[in-house]
Every structure is written in structure tokens, then in C-alpha cells.
Amino acid sequence: MSHAILSPSSSERWLNCPPSARIAEASQDRTSPYAQEGIEAHALGEHKLKKLLGYQTKDPTASLTFYNKEMEDCAEGYANYVMELIGAKTSPLVWIEQRLDLSAFAEGSFGTADCIVIAEDELHVVDYKHGLGILVDSFENPQLKLYGLGALHLFDAIYDVERVVVHIYQPRRENVSVFEISKEALYQWAEEVVIPTSKLAFNGDGSFRAGDWCHFCPIKNKCRERANATLKIAQSEFKQPSLLSDEEIDEALQKLDLIEAWLKDIKAYAYARAMGGQKWTSVKLVEGRSNRKYTNEDAVAEVVQAAGFDPYEKKLKGITAMTKLLGKETFHELLANHIEKPKGKLTLAARSDKRPEVETINMEFKKETKKL
Numbered sequence: 177m178s179h180a181i182l183s184p185s186s187s188e189r190w191l192n193c194p195p196s197a198r199i200a201e202a203s204q205d206r207t208s209p210y211a212q213e214g215i216e217a218h219a220l221g222e223h224k225l226k227k228l229l230g231y232q233t234k235d236p237t238a239s240l241t242f243y244n245k246e247m248e249d250c251a252e253g254y255a256n257y258v259m260e261l262i263g264a265k266t267s268p269l270v271w272i273e274q275r276l277d278l279s280a281f282a283e284g285s286f287g288t289a290d291c292i293v294i295a296e297d298e299l300h301v302v303d304y305k306h307g308l309g310i311l312v313d314s315f316e317n318p319q320l321k322l323y324g325l326g327a328l329h330l331f332d333a334i335y336d337v338e339r340v341v342v343h344i345y346q347p348r349r350e351n352v353s354v355f356e357i358s359k360e361a362l363y364q365w366a367e368e369v370v371i372p373t374s375k376l377a378f379n380g381d382g383s384f385r386a387g388d389w390c391h392f393c394p395i396k397n398k399c400r401e402r403a404n405a406t407l408k409i410a411q412s413e414f415k416q417p418s419l420l421s422d423e424e425i426d427e428a429l430q431k432l433d434l435i436e437a438w439l440k441d442i443k444a445y446a447y448a449r450a451m452g453g454q455k456w457t458s459v460k461l462v463e464g465r466s467n468r469k470y471t472n473e474d475a476v477a478e479v480v481q482a483a484g485f486d487p488y489e490k491k492l493k494g495i496t497a498m499t500k501l502l503g504k505e506t507f508h509e510l511l512a513n514h515i516e517k518p519k520g521k522l523t524l525a526a527r528s529d530k531r532p533e534v535e536t537i538n539m540e541f542k543k544e545t546k547k548l
């Protein structure tokens with residue numbers, strides 16, 4: 177598969193850290209199993225959507241290595257989502273897997289939009305995400321905005337578009353995220369941010385800047401800028417928590433994920449190198465702890481039974497296994513009254529997390545005291 181140096185999917189990285197584009201160029205093009213699974217899920221989603229729209233299409237299922245029931249449900253969910261979007265519009269026009277030329281905004285850049293819908297004065301771009309690891313937000317998402325720009329570039333002269341609406345459909349995270357931007361604001365972003373920054377990136381110029389976008393950078397483990405930035409944060413935070421002000425704690429909380437991600441990446445990199453023969457002075461490869469296990473379960477059962485004991489225990493199937501056994505509908509019919517969802521243990525989550533904030537008794541008390 178060919179990749180643009182300034183691809184929309186890596187745009188968050190090169191827009192924030194322009195020199196990363198050229199440096200990353202040499203390290204790309206390794207298709208991971210996850211990427212392959214995503215490609216296959218896209219192909220199935222495309223087929224399902226085309227089928228619902230009455231287009232000619234060939235079922236790719238037989239050729240999919242990662243096909244399973246979950247992929248089937250996800251692809252169906254995606255196709256239904258687009259159909260619902262189309263159904264709510266007057267005279268919609270639909271393009272599936274539309275290649276978009278973005279070279280007017282970033283040299284050599286192109287991408288493929290999963291689905292584009294033009295209806296009334298809106299242009300919709302729907303992007304299917306099969307990944308589980310990172311919850312993708314559509315708000316000001318540069319990849320989706322670039323797709324929007326590419327679609328505008330293609331259709332603006334023909335159709336009367338005023339607004340661009342981008343949708344992320346990420347079924348395995350139960351995430352549907354929608355963001356709307358006016359045509360003017362999108363073109364302004366292109367002029368003020370994309371065009372000048374892409375020039376820097378294409379030429380390998382600009383300044384390195386570390387942040388969340390490092391996560392998908394091929395050189396993240398060895399990048400000096402990322403190491404320096406993370407260590408700088410860590411240095412300022414290496415004080416006793418009780419000696420920090422609430423503001424300092426708040427600031428540290430925003431950065432902890434960056435430090436954690438960097439530490440994890442460094443450990444994973446060191447491990448991979450050690451497996452390849454590298455000897456580190458500070459750490460070494462050792463065998464992890466392991467538990468005893470039977471060498472042959474049937475033989476064990478036989479021996480225990482012969483001695484007059486029952487070697488088996490009977491256990492109720494868990495909810496997932498029971499749903500598999502009964503099917504979703506029967507499970508609900510028979511067991512709905514026997515299922516409860518206990519409250520989860522309270523945990524700290526980012527402000528952007530979709531779950532509602534929980535008020536503790538102390539918070540309520542503080543509010544009441546303020547009122548008095």
C-alpha cells in the first residue's frame with residue numbers, strides 16, 4: 177500500500193512536529209496484524225454499505241483472515257449508521273471509499289474517505305475506526321478535517337456546501353463522535369495551519385515538539401526531543417505530592433499519561449533489543465514467575481478417579497459464555513431479571529471522558545457550606 181509522507185492519518189503528528197514526517201518516512205510500511213484486521217473490517221463495511229444501497233458488490237468474507245462475528249456486527253453497524261444518516265436527509269448523494277487528492281494543501285498528500293454524503297448544504301465525512309486501543313474524538317480532528325478539505329476541494333465547485341460534518345464510528349469502543357465546522361473555518365485552517373506547516377514538514381524543517389501524537393511516531397523510542405520533554409516534566413514533578421499546590425497537582429495530572437506512555441515505550445524497546453541479544457548494564461532478561469500445571473489433564477483425572485475421588489468441579493458459566501450458549505435474545509428473555517451491574521470502583525479519568533462526574537459526599541458538603 178502506498179503512503180503519502182504527509183498522510184491525513186499521520187497529520188496530527190506532522191502538524192505538531194513537522195520534522196517527524198521526513199524522519200518517520202524511512203521507518204514506515206510495516207503492516208501490523210492490527211492494521212490488517214482494520215483493512216479487512218473496512219472492506220467488509222464497504223461491502224455491507226454497498227449492498228444496502230443496492231450497488232453491485234462482492235462479499236469479501238471468504239478472503240478475510242481476521243473475520244469473526246464481532247467484525248460482522250461492526251461492519252453491519254457501520255453500514256446501518258451511514259444508512260440512518262442518509263435516511264434523514266433530502267436527496268443525499270453518496271460516495272464510498274472515495275480517494276481524495278490533498279496536494280493543494282500538503283505536497284503529495286492523499287487519502288481515502290470511507291464515506292462521503294452531500295445533502296442539503298452539508299458535506300458529511302464518515303470514518304470507520306476498527307481499533308480498540310485509543311478512543312478517537314472527532315473534535316478538531318486533523319485527519320477528518322483534511323478529509324473534509326479534500327472532499328470540499330473535489331465537490332465545492334459543483335455543490336452548494338456550507339458546512340462540513342465529520343463522523344467517527346468506532347464500534348468496538350461504542351464510540352460515535354460527530355464534529356461540525358463551517359466551510360470558511362475549514363479553509364481558514366488550511367491557509368493558516370495546514371499549508372505553511374506542510375511545507376515545513378515536506379522539507380524536513382520546523383521544530384520538534386513532543387506530545388500525545390508521539391504515540392504513533394515510528395521513532396518514538398529513540399527520539400531525543402520526546403525523552404527530553406518527558407524527563408523535564410518528570411523533574412519538575414519529582415516533589416512530594418503533599419508539598420505541591422493544587423494547581424501544580426492539576427498540571428502534573430495532565431502530563432502523567434505522557435510520562436507513563438514514554439516509560440512503557442522505553443521498556444518495550446529495551447525488551448525487544450534484549451531479546452535480540454543486546455546486553456544492558458542496568459537490567460537483564462530473567463525468567464518470569466510461573467505456576468505449576470498438569471502435564472496431561474486426562475491422565476490426572478483418570479488417576480484421581482481410580483483413587484475414588486471426583487476430580488471435577490461444576491461451575492456456572494460466566495455472562496459472556498452464557499450469552500454465547502443461549503444467544504443474545506434468549507439470554508435476555510431468561511436472565512434479564514437475574515443480572516445486575518454493580519457500581520464500578522471510583523477512578524480518576526480525563527475531563528474529556530464521556531462518563532458523568534461522580535459527586536462524593538465531601539463535594540456535596542462543600543457545595544452546601546458555600547451556600548450558607
Ligand code: SF4
Nearest residue numbers: 193196390393396399
Ligand atoms: S517522537 Fe514525537 S517529538 Fe519525536 S519526532 Fe516523533 S512526533 Fe516528534
